[in-house]
Amino acid sequence: MNPAAQLGPLNPGDVVSAALRLYRDRFKTYLKLSALATLWLLGGLVGLVLLIALPVAMLSTLGSSFLPIIGGLGGLVLGFLALLYGSAKYYQLSGVMGRLVFCDLVNRPETASAAQRLLAPKLGQFLWLGFLLFLAYMAAYLAASLGALIAGGAVGLLIAGMFTALINGTVGGILGGILGLMLGLGVFVLVLIWILARLFIADAVLAIEASQDAGGSLSRSWELTQTSVWRIQIVFLAAFLIQLPILMVTNYFPSLFFAFLPDNTAVLAASQGIGLLLSLLGSVLTLPLWQAVKAVLYYDLRSRREGLDLELRHPPEQTNP
Amino acid sequence: MGLFKTVTIRTPESIELDFVLAGVGSRAVALVVDYACLGLGLLGLAVIYSFLLVQLLSMESVLGLDSRTIQLWLTAIGSLLAFGLYVGYFVLFETLWFGQTPGKRYSKIRVIRDDGQPERLLQATLRSLLRPIDDFLFIGFFCILLTQPEKRLGDWLAGTLVVQTDPKTPGPVQVPxxxxxxxxxxxxxxxxxxxxxxxxxxxxxxxxxxxxxxxxxxxxxxxxxxxxxxxxxxxxxxxxxxxxxxxxxxxxxxxxxxxxx
Known part of the structure; x- marks a missing residue:
């Protein structure tokens, strides 16, 4: 009998508690993976800068004004490739963390290296998913703005017209403006939150489900989160609250402290450098938490929608989730 | 269950009761919900405060009082009420609902005493009075995270535990x-x-x-x-x-x- 597989659907709070617990149980593994992921992303960025700066610097010693531009452009193309590779590794390693958490949760633990090997062929898919998510967020942003504009504008104008006729133009204008703005803001936030929640677990799906590609993971996330948008919001808020203390130590305190330092270029540069390092540390520490939350949420949603926990109670030999 | 910590409480009658501790996630959820309710209450208070202030100031000449005095009095009463709401919200709900607040009810957790008895006025008050200290710099959060019985300072002082409520056992299945x-x-x-x-x-x-x-x-x-x-x-x-x-x-x-x- 396997106790973890009986967990079944979870409360929003328990999703976060379980995620935190699983993170702490293999803290070193996750921290290593997270540091590696962050280094890859950072490496991509540094690569981009270096690949642009080096050709420009070298070619400008030749005295021509034309060659450095060509060199810079060439460097940009190569540097962009470096950045893409770095981000792909970042997404992939994040996926590895989610996968490890899920495997622990259903009592089929995997080692980090095994998970990395399994997900190695999906590197391109992870990058593609990152790009698709980026597009989706942009679309969400546009849709939310448009919705807000239409709803807020229409209602605002209607109210303004009504009160102008009833009282006078000033009152109508002010009331219409305020109410329209509030409604617009509400619509904007709701639409954005709704779409973000629907796509929240896409990278966990890609990492956990063997046959899934980037597009498939997106639609799977969309399908699984169908009836749970509100619960995901609560999970999101609780996880956000829990990561605050960590960010407080690594991000907010230092920046407050630096604000009181004397105005001096050397001190400023040093404090900026330290601040950057600390905030990197903060994101290294919080990344596994978010990946764990996604993985536990994935388990929760599959139990709710598909009875995953019921099937796992006596796992038949050889089924891969 | 492996993922959540449990405590066993032995009652004076030598009956052992098992409880599952609430876990930091559920407590965070409860906090979010409670603070949202409290925020709405405080907002209402602020609206009433400014409404009264405007009304009283316009009646200044009728009442024959200095406007500064009115403002001072109203602000003092308003602040007292706000503090009362902040502390009273938790004390009142936790006492009347046997250790639950709206947020705790939503996240299905409950405060009990260390001996398994339901929480009373005294414990609720102590927990509530230490709440600002626990909230400050997330002291309570670190205490819950790092101590075995998941207690914040208020819990240590009041001798209370926060546990999950028994899952409601749904009724028997209707078989045609x-x-x-x-x-x-x-x-x-x-x-x-x-x-x-x-x-x-x-x-x-x-x-x-x-x-x-x-x-x-x-x-x-x-x-x-x-x-x-x-x-x-x-x-x-x-x-x-x-x-x-x-x-x-x-x-x-x-x-x-x-x-x-």
């Missing part, structure tokens, strides 16, 4: 008459004791939750479970044609007919 009849037939064919209580729990969980599953999953899980138990019970042929759901219902009903052991 046709499935009951099939269940009766099945009892003649199989040895129902080959099903363990765990198996029954699985079947019951499925029958209770099947309507919330997606259609495809409903069919798939039903088929999966029916096959598994058919094999486990060594059933070669079924008494009649039936759906997998009916088979599971019949098994559930048949199991219930056993004399209590």
């Amino acid at each position: 008459e046709r499935s009951q009849a099939i269940g009766k037939d099945l009892l003649g064919l199989i040895d129902i004791t080959q099903l363990s209580p765990d198996d029954l729990a699985t079947i019951r969980a499925f029958l209770q939750r099947r309507t919330t599953l997606s259609r495809q999953a409903q069919v798939q899980v039903s088929d999966h479970l029916a096959r598994r138990y058919k094999d486990q019970l060594g059933l070669v042929t079924l008494p009649t044609e039936m759906t997998t759901d009916t088979f599971l219902e019949a098994l559930y009903w048949a199991y219930q007919q056993q004399p209590q052991r």
Whole structure:
């Protein structure tokens, strides 16, 4: 009998508690993976800068004004490739963390290296998913703005017209403006939150489900989160609250402290450098938490929608989730 | 259960009670909900405060009072009320609802005393008075995270624990008459004791939750479970044609007919 597989659907709070617990149980593994992921992303960025700066610097010693531009452009193309590779590794390693958490949760633990090997062929898919998510967020942003504009504008104008006729133009204008703005803001936030929640677990799906590609993971996330948008919001808020203390130590305190330092270029540069390092540390520490939350949420949603926990109670030999 | 910490409390009557600790996630959820409610209350207070202030100031000449005095008094009363609301919200709810607030009710957790008794006014007050200190710099958060019984400072002082409420055991599953009849037939064919209580729990969980599953999953899980138990019970042929759901219902009903052991 396997106790973890009986967990079944979870409360929003328990999703976060379980995620935190699983993170702490293999803290070193996750921290290593997270540091590696962050280094890859950072490496991509540094690569981009270096690949642009080096050709420009070298070619400008030749005295021509034309060659450095060509060199810079060439460097940009190569540097962009470096950045893409770095981000792909970042997404992939994040996926590895989610996968490890899920495997622990259903009592089929995997080692980090095994998970990395399994997900190695999906590197391109992870990058593609990152790009698709980026597009989706942009679309969400546009849709939310448009919705807000239409709803807020229409209602605002209607109210303004009504009160102008009833009282006078000033009152109508002010009331219409305020109410329209509030409604617009509400619509904007709701639409954005709704779409973000629907796509929240896409990278966990890609990492956990063997046959899934980037597009498939997106639609799977969309399908699984169908009836749970509100619960995901609560999970999101609780996880956000829990990561605050960590960010407080690594991000907010230092920046407050630096604000009181004397105005001096050397001190400023040093404090900026330290601040950057600390905030990197903060994101290294919080990344596994978010990946764990996604993985536990994935388990929760599959139990709710598909009875995953019921099937796992006596796992038949050889089924891969 | 492995993922959540449990405590065992021994009552003076030597009865051992097991509780599952709330966990930092559920407490965070409760906090978010409670602070949202409290924020709404404080907002209402602020609206009333500014409304009264404007009204009283316009009546200044009638009342014959200095406007500064009015403002001072109103602000003092308003601040007292705000503090009262902040502390009183938790004290009142935790006392009246036996250790629960709206947020705790939502996240299905409850405050109890260290000896397992329900929380009273004294404990609620102590917890509430230490709340600002626990909130400051997330001291309470670190205490919950790092101590074995998951207590914040207020919990240590008041001698309380925050635990999960018992999951509501949903009522028995309604089995239609046709499935009951099939269940009766099945009892003649199989040895129902080959099903363990765990198996029954699985079947019951499925029958209770099947309507919330997606259609495809409903069919798939039903088929999966029916096959598994058919094999486990060594059933070669079924008494009649039936759906997998009916088979599971019949098994559930048949199991219930056993004399209590």
